Amino acid sequence: xxxxxxxxxxxxxxxxxxxxxxxxxxxxxxxxxxxxxxxxxxxxxxxxxxxxxxxxxxxxxxxxxxxxxxxxxxxxxxxxxxxxxxxxxxxxxxxxxxxxxxxxxxxxxxxxxxxxxxxxxxxxxxxxxxxxxxxxxxxxxxxxxxxxxxxxxxxxxxxxxxxxxxxxxxxxxxxxxxxxxxxxxxxxxxxxxxxxxxxxxxxxxxxxxxxxxxxxxxxxxxxxxxxxxxxxxxxxxxxxxxxxxxxxxxxxxxxxxxxxxxxxxxxxxxxxxxxxxxxxxxxxxxxxxxxxxxxxxxxxxxxxxxxxxxxxxxxxxxxxxxxxxxx
Numbered sequence: 001x002x003x004x005x006x007x008x009x010x011x012x013x014x015x016x017x018x019x020x021x022x023x024x025x026x027x028x029x030x031x032x033x034x035x036x037x038x039x040x041x042x043x044x045x046x047x048x049x050x051x052x053x054x055x056x057x058x059x060x061x062x063x064x065x066x067x068x069x070x071x072x073x074x075x076x077x078x079x080x081x082x083x084x085x086x087x088x089x090x091x092x093x094x095x096x097x098x099x100x101x102x103x104x105x106x107x108x109x110x111x112x113x114x115x116x117x118x119x120x121x122x123x124x125x126x127x128x129x130x131x132x133x134x135x136x137x138x139x140x141x142x143x144x145x146x147x148x149x150x151x152x153x154x155x156x157x158x159x160x161x162x163x164x165x166x167x168x169x170x171x172x173x174x175x176x177x178x179x180x181x182x183x184x185x186x187x188x189x190x191x192x193x194x195x196x197x198x199x200x201x202x203x204x205x206x207x208x209x210x211x212x213x214x215x216x217x218x219x220x221x222x223x224x225x226x227x228x229x230x231x232x233x234x235x236x237x238x239x240x241x242x243x244x245x246x247x248x249x250x251x252x253x254x255x256x257x258x259x260x261x262x263x264x265x266x267x268x269x270x271x272x273x274x275x276x277x278x279x280x281x282x283x284x285x286x287x288x289x290x291x292x293x294x295x296x297x298x299x300x301x302x303x304x305x306x307x308x309x310x311x312x313x314x315x316x317x318x319x320x321x322x323x324x325x326x327x
Contacts, residue, residue: 026059026251028243031069031078032088033191038215039273040235041065043143043266044088047237050258059251061086071190073171080136082242090145090235092172098132103318105174106308107230107301108294111326116232117144117267124321129236137238141259143266145209146274147229151218152205155290156226159183159300168194168206174304178230179207181301191216198222207231210289214277219285226290228297237262 030048034040041063048061069075069084072093078084080097094101103109110116119125120142129139150156152165162184169175171188179186187203197203198221205222206212207230213219237259244252281287309316 028059028061028085028239029069030061030063030086030088030237031067031075031084032063032065033067033072035066035215038065038211039266039270040088040143040145042269043262044237046265047141047258047262050261051254054254054258055251059247059254067192071192076137076238079238079240082136082240084240085243086140086237086239088143088235088237090170091233092170092175094132094236094238095172095174097137098135099312099315100128100131100318101236102174102308102312103315103322104128105172105231105233106304106319107178108298109305109319109322110232113144113146113232115326118325119322120144120234121263122325124318124325128318132238133241136241138241138244140237140239140255141263143235143237143263144270145233145235146270147227148207148209148231148233149225149227149229150205150207151213151222151225151287153223155224155288155292156205156228157290157292158296165204166202168197168203174308177304177307178301181304182297183300194218195221210274210281211277213281213285213287219281219287223286224288224290225281226292228292228294230297230301
């Protein structure tokens with residue numbers, strides 16, 4: 001709670017320094033937890049540039065990275081309150097705010113990258129982004145982040161290898177349930193605390209895309225990346241409903257168009273940068289990449305699909321629609 005108060009105060013101070021009124025400033029503050037070299041930051045800057053261009057500079061997006069305005073969850077709460085205009089989060093975090101996002105978090109719900117992108121860029125993705133309007137925020141766009149796999153200081157070739165291991169997960173019911181079904185001990189830890197947690201043995205491993213090894217330097221303390229590809233969890237840029245309603249129709253259109261443009265821009269640069277970062281993790285950090293048989297992992301977590309559908313009619317419908325796109 002204390003940390004959240006600090007984050008809120010930081011946002012308020014930043015707003016006061018920039019202007020005495022949001023309405024006059026036309027500057028939207030966007031919070032995220034990555035550094036300026038990360039593909040996500042670069043894609044958000046692409047969006048910001050497009051907005052400024054489309055509005056002749058009358059509407060701007062100012063990006064605050066590295067968690068400067070708080071953690072992802074803290075930023076989301078500020079967005080809901082209307083204290084912060086925008087934030088980058090991901091489907092795991094948003095599951096606690098809007099159940100629709102939980103359909104995207106299910107392990108092996110996507111058969112490949114093209115299926116993943118078709119879902120996010122089409123009517124299903126639009127439906128999910130719009131679902132939270134009455135909950136204080138609106139989704140603007142998805143950013144792909146590839147497949148997530150386990151990394152530790154030993155190979156994880158099957159679910160049996162996870163037995164007794166403490167695995168860092170995001171604070172998501174889906175992520176927790178997945179690791180439980182695979183035999184590990186799920187341990188929610190904030191992203192900014194994960195490096196030291198791995199280094200000090202607070203957790204034995206984590207799960208993320210390969211860029212975590214390099215941009216967050218996790219490859220310095222976790223030397224084996226086991227490519228089981230259990231989930232494809234996108235990042236999402238959201239905007240406060242309160243702030244959105246103060247914008248003109250032209251400004252809203254400029255933001256939506258820029259967000260869509262940045263989604264396609266991001267996909268192209270993400271794939272290129274992932275290849276480079278994998279090679280960097282191997283050559284500079286000595287990380288070993290291990291290909292694993294996914295079948296045992298799929299079998300262990302498949303019950304999650306039925307569980308999610310039984311728990312929520314809304315999520316069950318989304319699961320059916322997602323799977324139908326592969327036919």
